[in-house]
Amino acid sequence: xxxxxxxxxxxxxxxxxxxxxxxxxxxxxxxxxxxxxxxxxxxxxxxxxxxxxxxxxxxxxxxxxxxxxxxxxxxxxxxxxxxxxxxxxxxxxxxxxxxxxxxxxxxxxxxxxxxxxxxxxxxxxxxxxxxxxxxxxxxxxxxxxxxxxxxxxxxxxxxxxxxxxxxxxxxxxxxxxxxxxxxxxxxxxxxxxxxxxxxxxxxxxxxxxxxxxxxxxxxxxxxxxxxxxxxxxxxxxxxxxxxxxxxxxxxxxxxxxxxxxxxxxxxxxxxxxxxxxxxxxxxxxxxxxxxxxxxxxxxxxxxxxxxxxxxxxxxxxxxxxxxxxxxxxxxxxxxxxxxxxxxxxxxxxxxxxxxxxxxxxxxxxxxxxxxxxxxxxxxxxxx
Amino acid sequence: xxxxxxxxxxxxxxxxxxxxxxxxxxxxxxxxxxxxxxxxxxxxxxxxxxxxxxxxxxxxxxxxxxxxxxxxxxxxxxxxxxxxxxxxxxxxxxxxxxxxxxxxxxxxxxxxxxxxxxxxxxxxxxxxxxxxxxxxxxxxxxxxxxxxxxxxxxxxxxxxxxxxxxxxxxxxxxxxxxxxxxxxxxxxxxxxxxxxxxxxxxxxxxxxxxxxxxxxxxxxxxxxxxxxxxxxxxxxxxxxxxxxxxxxxxxxxxxxxxxxxxxxxxxxxxxxxxxxxxxxxxxxxxxxxxx
Numbered sequence: 001x002x003x004x005x006x007x008x009x010x011x012x013x014x015x016x017x018x019x020x021x022x023x024x025x026x027x028x029x030x031x032x033x034x035x036x037x038x039x040x041x042x043x044x045x046x047x048x049x050x051x052x053x054x055x056x057x058x059x060x061x062x063x064x065x066x067x068x069x070x071x072x073x074x075x076x077x078x079x080x081x082x083x084x085x086x087x088x089x090x091x092x093x094x095x096x097x098x099x100x101x102x103x104x105x106x107x108x109x110x111x112x113x114x115x116x117x118x119x120x121x122x123x124x125x126x127x128x129x130x131x132x133x134x135x136x137x138x139x140x141x142x143x144x145x146x147x148x149x150x151x152x153x154x155x156x157x158x159x160x161x162x163x164x165x166x167x168x169x170x171x172x173x174x175x176x177x178x179x180x181x182x183x184x185x186x187x188x189x190x191x192x193x194x195x196x197x198x199x200x201x202x203x204x205x206x207x208x209x210x211x212x213x214x215x216x217x218x219x220x221x222x223x224x225x226x227x228x229x230x231x232x233x234x235x236x237x238x239x240x241x242x243x244x245x246x247x248x249x250x251x252x253x254x255x256x257x258x259x260x261x262x263x264x265x266x267x268x269x270x271x272x273x274x275x276x277x278x279x280x281x282x283x284x285x286x287x288x289x290x291x292x293x294x295x296x297x298x299x300x301x302x303x304x305x306x307x308x309x310x311x312x313x314x315x316x317x318x319x320x321x322x323x324x325x326x327x328x329x330x331x332x333x334x335x336x337x338x339x340x341x342x343x344x345x346x347x348x349x350x351x352x353x354x355x356x357x358x359x360x361x362x363x364x365x366x367x368x369x370x371x372x373x374x375x376x377x378x379x380x381x382x383x
Numbered sequence: 384x385x386x387x388x389x390x391x392x393x394x395x396x397x398x399x400x401x402x403x404x405x406x407x408x409x410x411x412x413x414x415x416x417x418x419x420x421x422x423x424x425x426x427x428x429x430x431x432x433x434x435x436x437x438x439x440x441x442x443x444x445x446x447x448x449x450x451x452x453x454x455x456x457x458x459x460x461x462x463x464x465x466x467x468x469x470x471x472x473x474x475x476x477x478x479x480x481x482x483x484x485x486x487x488x489x490x491x492x493x494x495x496x497x498x499x500x501x502x503x504x505x506x507x508x509x510x511x512x513x514x515x516x517x518x519x520x521x522x523x524x525x526x527x528x529x530x531x532x533x534x535x536x537x538x539x540x541x542x543x544x545x546x547x548x549x550x551x552x553x554x555x556x557x558x559x560x561x562x563x564x565x566x567x568x569x570x571x572x573x574x575x576x577x578x579x580x581x582x583x584x585x586x587x588x589x590x591x592x593x594x595x596x597x598x599x600x601x602x603x604x605x606x607x608x609x610x611x612x613x614x615x616x617x618x619x620x621x622x623x624x625x626x627x628x629x630x631x632x633x634x635x636x637x638x639x640x641x642x643x644x645x646x647x648x649x650x651x652x653x654x655x656x657x658x659x660x661x662x663x664x665x666x667x668x669x670x671x672x673x674x
Contacts, residue, residue: 106485108565108595108632111492126637143489184486186565213631214484216459243629247621258563258629259537259592262618266642267659269621278622280629311539311546313508313522343542344522367543368661 001210004047006089007224008208012188015179017172018202022091031072034090035065041093044071048083049229051124051207056080061093086228094204099192100159101125102173104141104180106187112140113180115147115173117155121192147177168201169193183221184214233296240292242281249274250378252303252335254293256281256310264309267367273375276303290320291327298335306337307374309367317341317349328358336377339363340370385512385557386532386577386584387475387501388451392516395420395440395449395473397456397464399431403479404455407520408432411453414517419447440464440471451475453509453518461505462487469498477518478505478568485631488566495568502568506631508538508560521545521558529554531667532578534571535590536563536597536630540618540660544590547664553673556584563630565594571601579609586612586670588663589654591645593619594632598645606652612670615649616657617642 003011006024013019023034024047035042046058053059058080060071068090078085099121107114117137120128128135137158141147152173156166172193180188187209194204215222227235237244243258247265251273255261258280265275277300281293297306310320320341328337337360341349353363364370388394394411398404399421409432412418418434420443427438437443440452452473456464461480468476483505495502503510509519513526521538525546531553535541538560545558559574561567571589578584587609591598598617605613620642622628624635635641649656655670657663668674 106489106565109597109600111489111566113489142493143486144493181486184484186485211485212627213458213482214486217484243627245623245626245628247623255539257537257539257542258633259535259540259590259618260543262537262592262622262628262633263540263543263616263660265621266618270658275621278626278628311543313520313525313539313542343525343546366661368659 001212001215001221001225002049003208003210003224004049004087004226005045005206006047008206009203011183011208011221012176012179012203012206015182016175017179018200020092020094020202020204022089024087024089025072026087028069028073028076031088031090032065032069035062035068038090038092042068043091043093044068044075045089045091046075046078046080046085047087047089048080048085050081050083053080058085083229094194094202095197097195097197097199099194100169101128101191102176102193103187103189103191104176104185107140110140112143113177115139115141115155117159119159121194125191141177146181147174164199165195165201168195168199172201183208184211184218185209186211233299237279237296240289242279242289242293242296244296245278246300247275247277249276250302250304251374252276252297252300252306254279254281254297254306254308256315260309260311264307264367264371267371268307268375271371271375273371273378276300287323287326290323291330294327294333295331298331298333303335305374305377306335307370308337308339309370310341312341312343312346312349316344317346318352321349321352325353325356328361334360337361338370338374338377340365340367384581384583385515386574386581387503387510387557387559388512388516388518390515392451392518393417393419393447393449394516394518395422395443395447395452396434397422397440397452397454397468399423399434399436400426400429401455405431407455408434411517414523415514416517420449440467440473444471444473449473451518452477454478454480456480458482458484462491465491465502466494469494469500474500475503476500476568477503477507477509479507479509479520480504481506483564485566488564492566492568501573503559504562504568506564507562508541510557510559512557513555519560521560525549526558527552527554529556530583530585531555532581532584532587533558533590534574534578534587535560536592536632537590537618540590543660544588544616544663547661548667551664551668553664553667553671556581563592563632565632571597572604575601575604575609575613579611584611586614586667588667589613589615591615591617592630592633593622593628593642594630594634594636594640596639599639599648602648602652602654605654612655614655614657614663614666614670616660616663617645617649
């Protein structure tokens with residue numbers, strides 16, 4: 001789960017990280033009042049769950065409450081890489097001496113937290129990795145031991161920092177590691193982490209991603225989930241425990257198991273079609289889940305045909321067939337549906353479907369044939 | 384022969400009295416697996432389908448000589464269950480549980496490195512050696528004994544491919560689901576090396592997907608270390624960037640993690656890569672000279 005900058009900063013402050021005073025605002029009037037409260041120069045920053053907002057015009061530095069209101073008026077409602085700006089963060093201005101990059105991520109290969117530090121902050125780390133890879137210091141932490149003091153020193157020395165700035169970075173890093181652990185984060189990224197004119201080290205922008213699997217033990221964070229920002233169908237799928245991702249094509253896809261569904265999408269693409277979605281109904285799906293899943297998939301107006309690909313393991317083919325029939329009956333769906341059933345009790349399932357086939361349902365024996373058929377039907381405009 | 388589990392497996396089920404644990408224990412018993420013990424804290428002294436239940440893994444191992452465990456414990460307690468099995472000295476641990484926090488798994492994985500044990504999973508279908516032992520939630524009826532080793536990050540996609548192999552009368556030595564999480568215990572390389580060392584495995588099938596770079600590392604290993612043929616398949620060519628596709632670990636988050644990058648690495652390493660699941664069985668048949 002990705003957090004907005006203002007949410008991430010609030011959580012990081014609890015772990016001792018230094019940030020600037022700021023107030024979140026949902027209207028230009030709120031932004032004006034926030035600027036008045038903070039006083040002096042402020043930055044108006046779009047709150048979106050995507051990068052590159054500065055380049056997109058989502059950040060403005062202003063010098064009066066009136067200008068703050070104008071800037072907020074302009075930024076609120078702006079579309080940044082497909083995300084609508086619904087809130088701005090009004091943050092106190094600061095004199096910046098230098099900008100760093102500091103992050104901790106989960107390194108899947110090393111199976112350890114990975115710290116990345118660079119004295120070239122304020123730009124994407126991928127860019128630094130390409131143009132000046134030596135500027136990046138990398139360090140793995142043993143999660144059983146935690147971050148050790150010598151490792152903190154290694155980073156500050158490798159970066160060539162001294163005195164108060166080195167001390168400030170060390171403190172920031174120690175706090176950040178505790179936050180990374182404590183928040184069950186899969187990413188904490190401070191970019192830029194700045195040194196102010198007075199030599200203070202503070203977080204100017206923060207990106208925090210919390211591991212979805214850990215949310216059961218972070219109710220406060222789970223409560224921050226932004227329903228508005230999510231796709232309504234993805235949101236509904238999540239509520240009923242389905243895995244659904246909306247895509248741009250016209251062949252709706254349902255199946256059981258993440259790998260099989262991904263593979264089904266690929267096979268549809270190879271057959272010249274375009275998948276409309278990813279939808280995993282999971283193992284042992286019953287009639288009601290199948291009905292909800294069908295409803296979610298077909299509520300996407302672009303869908304012209306549906307491909308239902310089930311490999312029965314624990315899920316039995318006859319149950320799937322019955323579930324599908326009752327789901328079609330319940331939803332009154334008329335779009336063409338191509339069904340491919342294989343595995344446990346598949347023959348029985350196919351027999352049930354053959355006996356009671358509604359006009360819009362066709363069965364195919366193999367995944368490839370089913371994909372080709374679904375693509376053809378979508379091409380014919382769902383007729 | 385087979386890898387990881389066989390006739391000598393004496394299995395312990397952690398979470399045996401839970402809904403999933405009970406359901407699959409019954410199926411594993413029906414497959415002829417020797418399930419010698421179950422563990423559910425607080426339910427020691429009971430039995431399930433004739434299998435004695437213990438409070439702790441240590442006690443269960445002492446009393447029954449269990450040498451492998453399978454875990455059906457809910458996510459908040461699953462990492463603890465793995466630590467308990469590791470500390471009790473079990474050499475093969477299979478964790479089926481989906482949804483274990485990634486920080487818990489980092490600790491488990493680093494502790495695992497200090498032990499001489501193999502952890503399969505989590506978020507996996509388990510391990511099955513046809514007609515020898517079933518330490519999994521896989522449907523045994525689609526398998527037949529034979530000489531192809533299967534290792535995969537996905538469950539149902541494995542069933543799909545195993546089924547196609549069986550339909551061509553190509554049997555399997557062992558199928559291992561290594562799991563769909565970002566941090567897992569054993570990886571492609573460890574399992575492939577076991578297949579390479581197994582005298583009865585003549586060909587290996589590797590089923591990968593988007594996310595991470597495990598397939599690239601495996602490709603390097605295959606080209607430098609393996610003598611038996613390897614057939615690969617990668618799922619997720621149509622996956623958009625930044626979206627989790629069902630498995631927590633299946634997410635495109637940079638160049639290396641795409642299906643294209645993985646397939647490219649496989650091709651460069653000279654590995655036969657199929658473009659769809661049916662083609663996997665065709666390529667295996669070719670590799671075994673059975674067309």
